[in-house]
Amino acid sequence: MTDSLAHESEQKSASTETDSGCVLPHVEALPYQARRRFEVLQRLQSYRGQGQYREEEAKAAQELGVSLRSVKRLVRQYREQGIAGLQRQPRSDEGQLKIDETWRAFILKTYQQGNRGSRQMSRAQVAKCVASHAADIGSSDYPSRRTVYRVLAPVIQHQEQNQKRRSIGWQGDTLKLTTKAGVEIAVEYSNQVWQCDHTPADIVVVDSQGDILGCPILTTVIDTYSRCIMGIHLGMAPPSAAVTGLALRHAILPKPSASDPPPEHLWESYGIPQYLYTDAGSDFTSHHLEQVASSLGIVLCLRRRPAEGGIVERPFGTFNSEFFSTLPGYTPRTAKPHRSAIQAEACLTLEQLEGLLIRYIVDNYNQRLDPRTQAVRLGRWQSGLMAQGLPPSERELDLLLMCQHRRRVYQGGYIRFANLVYRGEYLAGYAGEEVILRYHPRDITILFIYRQQGAHEVFLTRAHAQNLETEQLSLAEAKAISRRLREACHEITNQSILREIRDRVQFVEDLLSAPPDPTHPSRSAAIASPAVESAEPESSVAKKPLPAIRVYDYEQLRQEHGIE
Structure with a gap:
């Protein structure tokens, strides 16, 4: 009988049921402050009806750091509401900012206009603009810096979520791409879907006389199934349909080992893709590229969203961190050194840089395991290759590319x-x-x-x-x-x-x-x-x-x- 009463008392202390039938939260799930109050009040209740109760009540107030009146209020709430009465009750207007709508609109408008295009404005600058605007209109009652931060917090959080959002594209064991027109492509074999994109290389090249030419433009063509690099183009011309055509020509044709230094392996990947999956830039939507695709039997597809180009854009970061950063003339975008330091260090010509890049791709990048597929890129391309005819001759591609x-x-x-x-x-x-x-x-x-x-x-x-x-x-x-x-x-x-x-x-x-x-x-x-x-x-x-x-x-x- 005694054991059953003790067990019943433990259950009552662990979870209390109110008159309405709602089960109150478990003690271990409460915050630290509520658990501390529960322990002190439980000890205080053991002295109820005894002469030491007043003395223990004062000790409880001292331990909790509150007044004696607050202890009496907590005891009353504990008796009426149980454990829930020991928790801090939220305010009815919690999360609501007491700010005039005019000031709210001014803060949001200032932040949006300050971050339009290539401009950047922080929330601290917005707070200064608020103070400056208040001085212009002669108002002494304007939002504080903390209030400005609270108004902009949801906007900044939404922007950070959009930047971190990525489209992995996987559905089961098959990668599926969705085009801008709503067509879904299941990537199942090599040379089915190629992707192409451009980026400025983070390195300065010189001409044969040692004069600075600038940063070249790197264009890559990647097979989506194997993540193998099919072809590249490295030049000083800005992205255009002609540059895209030269990169496609290099990817379609078999590639001899003519670079200096020559790679140890053969660049065996070539062929004609079934789909070319790109963004909606003018260099991919031109009539020239449409003529190329029509003559070679390639279907041009546009990405549904820019975030879905990670397969072709991710190698650019690898090239910068593993390849370009080890060469003289490297210019990181985050912290660019002085131009005189770049000119003193840069010594690679465009042809030398291309030879080193080709060897890195053939002997290193294409020979490594892809983190997503867990297979060697070139080996996966070879194993997933379907039967196809011979590639067109160079003269046929000269006419197009x-x-x-x-x-x-x-x-x-x-x-x-x-x-x-x-x-x-x-x-x-x-x-x-x-x-x-x-x-x-x-x-x-x-x-x-x-x-x-x-x-x-x-x-x-x-x-x-x-x-x-x-x-x-x-x-x-x-x-x-x-x-x-x-x-x-x-x-x-x-x-x-x-x-x-x-x-x-x-x-x-x-x-x-x-x-x-x-x-x-x-x-x-x-x-x-x-x-x-x-x-x-x-x-x-x-x-x-x-x-x-x-x-x-x-x-x-x-x-x-x-x-x-």
Whole structure:
């Protein structure tokens, strides 16, 4: 009988039931202050009806840090409401700010306008604007800094939630992408969905003379199923349909190991995707890209929301943290150093940076486990590859993906482009006609000449830059050479550009072969004399004319003679 009463008393102390039938909360679930009050009042109740009750009541008030009157009030609430009476009762107007609606609207409007576009305004600045506005209108009763913070708290919290929101895209074991048109694509095999995007690389590159060019633009094409990088384009041109086409051309075609330094593995990923999943930028919605997609049988799809581009945007952060940050000329966006420090450290050319990036992708990134799929990226691409035909030839892709210009053929079969003179087989028969030039901006010593016939373009021949057949010259480098020659008042011809290239190579060789002592006469002379000024006079160079070189079209000869 005694044990049952004790057990009943414990249950009553653990959970008390009110007259209305509501079960009060468990003691352990109460806050610390309510549990402390419960323990003190339980001890005080044991002295009820005894002579020591007044003395214990004073001790209880001292332990709880309240007055004797408050202890009596707590005892009364405990008897009437049970444990619930020991908790702090919320105010009826809790969470409601006593602020005029005019001031509330002013605070929200100031914060929204201050964070529009690229501008940024903190809540502390909004509080200063409130005080300044109150001084302008002559009001002494305006919201305090704490009130301004409370008004802006829901807005700031909503913005932070939107920034942290991510679309993982997974439904079960299959990744599903939803387009802007509402079409759902289940990604089930390689080369089904490719994604493409651009970003400025956080590194400064220089030209062949060491002058600062700026930060290049990196364009990547990624296979959604395997997360394998299919192709890239690294250049100084801003994002455009032409840049996107060059990246697609690199991703579609098989890639030879022509980078310097050459990678240890082969870049085996290539093909034609079924879908191209991009954002709604103008470089992905142009008519040129629509023509490319229509000719290659690619379906263009736009993302439903910007946050759904994490698959193609995540590698950019990996490149910055693992690759670009280890190279000279790295410029982090969070804390950019002084420009003079960048110029003193930057020494990589665009071609050197591309060679290092290709090796990093082939030997490192594509060979690693993807955290989401837990499989090697290149291995997953190979295992998920479906049967497909051979990729189109380079000439077919030249018509769609390479940069183009229109020029008129001069008498004798010559073409002039980028201050260079080109000559090709059979062009003399098209003198006076307008032709289409297609080229890769990385090497403009070779032009692919097309002629417009109705709605189609017919390939005519290749045109080679005179006296530069054995050189490789990019469009940006050709413009830089022309600018330096123009500043030095030199005539811009193929001969002058060729001499500039040769003088530059000789200058670099002399600089590298000079002793390490900077005071050495030969090194000082090499450093003091720029490449253009050290060029030989026109008269001395004219005494050594270059032999005439005839250029043959190998593919044309092979077709004429039936060589397989």
